Amino acid sequence: MKTLTELIQNYQNGIPNSDSEILKRMEPLVKGYASRIHCMExxxxxxxxxxxxxxxxxxxxxxxxxxxxxxxxxTSVENRYRSLCRSC
Structure with missing residues (x-):
């Protein structure tokens, strides 16, 4: 299993599917914040x-x-979460 920094380097070098691997690793963070936004589906x-x-x-x-x-x-996800909550 590759580390996150290796996946980021692969993404920046243009290796396919490295972005989807990064998103899979960050899925718990995203789903946690997404469940708190009640004004959107x-x-x-x-x-x-x-x-x-x-x-x-x-x-x-x-x-x-x-x-x-x-x-x-x-931090980027938290800031976007706050922005989405404020816009509702």
Missing amino acids: REDSTQELYLTLLKTLPYLSSSSSEGECIRYMQ
Whole structure:
């Protein structure tokens, strides 16, 4: 099993399916926040948060530690969650 930093590096190098592996690893985080957004359907909020994760991938450095990458993605998802809650 590859580490998250290896998957990020693969994504940045254009290797197919590395983005889907990253999203699978971050699924519990996304589903947790998606279940808290009550003004949208769960599927819609899940898609919004997955898109947020995909947008963060180009900004991550493969030289960063795995914890730093996870924290950056978690912060991005939290910020999007707050934004969606405020818009309702």
